[in-house]
Amino acid sequence: xxxxxxxxxxxxxxxxxxxxxxxxxxxxxxxxxxxxxxxxxxxxxxxxxxxxxxxxxxxxxxxxxxxxxxxxxxxxxxxxxxxxxxxxxxxxxxxxxxxxxxxxxxxxxxxxxxxxxxxxxxxxxxxxxxxxxxxxxxxxxxxxxxxxxxxxxxxxxxxxxxxxxxxxxxxxxxxxxxxxxxxxxxxxxxxxxxxxxxxxxxxxxxxxxxxxxxxxxxxxxxxxx
Numbered sequence: 001x002x003x004x005x006x007x008x009x010x011x012x013x014x015x016x017x018x019x020x021x022x023x024x025x026x027x028x029x030x031x032x033x034x035x036x037x038x039x040x041x042x043x044x045x046x047x048x049x050x051x052x053x054x055x056x057x058x059x060x061x062x063x064x065x066x067x068x069x070x071x072x073x074x075x076x077x078x079x080x081x082x083x084x085x086x087x088x089x090x091x092x093x094x095x096x097x098x099x100x101x102x103x104x105x106x107x108x109x110x111x112x113x114x115x116x117x118x119x120x121x122x123x124x125x126x127x128x129x130x131x132x133x134x135x136x137x138x139x140x141x142x143x144x145x146x147x148x149x150x151x152x153x154x155x156x157x158x159x160x161x162x163x164x165x166x167x168x169x170x171x172x173x174x175x176x177x178x179x180x181x182x183x184x185x186x187x188x189x190x191x192x193x194x195x196x197x198x199x200x201x202x203x204x205x206x207x208x209x210x211x212x213x214x215x216x217x218x219x220x221x222x223x224x225x
Contacts, residue, residue, distance in 0.1 A: 007041045011078035018082065020070045021205045023105075029060035033070050035082055044071060044079040044182065045155075053204070068105070068204030073211050079156070079183035079201070103206030106181070109152035113140050115206040116150045116179040124223025139168060141177070145223070148177040150202075156180070159187040166195050177218065179208060 007018045022030040033056050057064045071081040101122050104115040110132050117130040128143035141148035149165050151157040157180040169176030177198045192199050198215035200208040210216045
């Protein structure tokens with residue numbers, strides 16, 4: 001596993017332990033983005049695709065690759081990015097013992113929708129379909145028991161988006177689920193908690209992370225819930 005570092009959220013000042021994700025180099029080695037000594041956490045208020053990637057050179061084969069900047073969504077709703085360090089990549093084996101879920105690296109908004117659909121199917125919602133481009137309804141994901149939206153913009157998901165998704169779910173008697181690349185506004189997060197609507201944030205590695213209790217329960221139960 002990659003070396004964990006303590007990091008304090010700049011928004012709520014809560015301290016977390018963060019382990020940078022690992023990526024598979026074409027040579028088979030696992031590469032992780034080295035972190036700046038001492039943390040260096042900053043809030044991500046507006047994301048640009050160009051600023052979301054960093055170059056890391058594999059210390060096994062020497063090949064340079066573009067990988068997502070290390071970041072996470074704090075339980076307070078803030079998206080936090082850690083400053084990458086220098087000196088090349090850290091190597092941590094060859095990827096043995098990977099989790100059953102295989103992330104899909106996100107480079108475009110279409111990738112974000114595909115990743116969210118892939119995650120729902122992994123949870124057991126096998127008939128989930130993705131809609132690209134987005135239909136007039138605004139629903140990006142739809143199955144026989146679940147529907148979802150994927151906010152791939154560079155600003156936090158707003159309260160109105162959460163409430164609209166919930167209304168779609170209630171009118172169609174389906175479970176609504178939200179995915180966002182830039183996190184959620186505080187009001188949106190609070191309303192989702194009231195409605196028990198699962199909220200996930202997508203990092204650029206393609207690994208959905210739950211940001212509220214409803215999402216934790218949804219991920220734990222999956223299609224069996």
